[in-house]
Amino acid sequence: MKQTLLRCPICHKQLYYNQGSYSCGKHHFDSAKEGYVNLCIPPIKGDDHHLVQAREDFFLHNPYEHLMKAILPWISSNDTVLDMGCGIGSYLQYLKANLPSLTTIGFDGSKLAIKKASKSDKMSQYAIGNINSCPIMDHQMDVVLSIFAPYQINEVTRVLKPYGRFICVEPAENHLLELKSVLYPTLRLNKVSEPLNIPFNLIHEEILEFPISCDHSLLMSLFHMTPYAYTTSKEAQQKLSSIKYLNVLASFVLRVYEIKKKE
């Protein structure tokens, strides 16, 4: 029996691993052949096949490497890192490749995404889980990542150690402006959220910008990864399909928080 950082989604007790199965003593969850475990009860509707496939195609070329590089200095070599809403695990995989002593763990509501993550990354632990009730033990994480993913702040603080760091990335105002200008007649800038306050100290904030040279296939993968894929008219999609090359600006707000010391 091996202790894990996972908790039972039913009774919230720690899960132990033994011969392909996770158990709290009362509830049992079999590990899938790819290595992940499904701890999402009840199941939720995660990202669909198109979105997961688009992410896989996009990250094959890793156009977001600049972003991954910018996250790296905020992580120490022996940290335990959780990616909440990890998708296909691209960020964890990058971090683990650069800092091999990390303990990396990721969960996502999408079974398809988690299946891909655990197929391509055997060094991290993956689970299907719900951000509203994370399948993670209390106060075990040095770092929680949330990259373009929704999160519940109470769950972030619950799983972080005292002084743990929360690294949060969201699209900045100008993110994918050129792509949007193809799709929509009127351009609206992204709305950026206000920095979090209690219980965090904001220790770093930056706008990170870099161009992505998109050939047609990269452009289409990028498009299908965005919410625009669900809100764009047929005409605009046709317009996009005829574009052979587009230089698109990636623009992110990267914020690093540290849990405040209790008074």
Ligand SMILES: [Zn+2]
């Ligand atoms: Zn249980």
